[in-house]
Amino acid sequence: MKKAAFQVRFDLDITLRDAALDADNRPTRRMIANAAIGMNVEDAYYSVRELREAVSWVHEGVPAGKSKLAEILANDGADDFQRCIYFCLAGRGVVTMLDDLEWLEDLLERRGRIAGEVMRQKGSRMPLTNPYVADAPDGPLVRVESDFVQGPSWWADPTLDR
Numbered sequence: 001m002k003k004a005a006f007q008v009r010f011d012l013d014i015t016l017r018d019a020a021l022d023a024d025n026r027p028t029r030r031m032i033a034n035a036a037i038g039m040n041v042e043d044a045y046y047s048v049r050e051l052r053e054a055v056s057w058v059h060e061g062v063p064a065g066k067s068k069l070a071e072i073l074a075n076d077g078a079d080d081f082q083r084c085i086y087f088c089l090a091g092r093g094v095v096t097m098l099d100d101l102e103w104l105e106d107l108l109e110r111r112g113r114i115a116g117e118v119m120r121q122k123g124s125r126m127p128l129t130n131p132y133v134a135d136a137p138d139g140p141l142v143r144v145e146s147d148f149v150q151g152p153s154w155w156a157d158p159t160l161d162r
Helices: 014-021 027-036 041-060 063-074 081-089 094-120
Strands: none
Touching: 014 027, 014 094, 027 081, 027 094, 041 063, 041 081, 041 094, 063 081, 081 094
């Protein structure tokens, strides 16, 4: 008799847990992998994708980029996930920030594909426990100012000197 691929409860966060503990990953990657554990599959992916796009637009000089990034960081209707990810990476250099965001986006996309496969095969999965205790920000918000000054981390990435 052939066994189904997902007979037991599948842990969708296993790759995030592995990445968070992998000593070969730089500390920022371990931080953002930890921050994504327990997040809803779709919410996590689309939140990171939106953040990565906004940071990329700012880096590329797209006029709407600064407005979009400020809007994301000042959003008072969502949990603190995007701010958490952004501030784990802020100040580390924009190239490193984008590299880490793309890395996390890829992990979360693959996590979503696995979640879809588990669902299609009518498998069970371990429940995701939302790491946030509130559905809204819990503390001060970033101001919505699209004319913010871009400091050295936006143009003097230390990883590029190596």
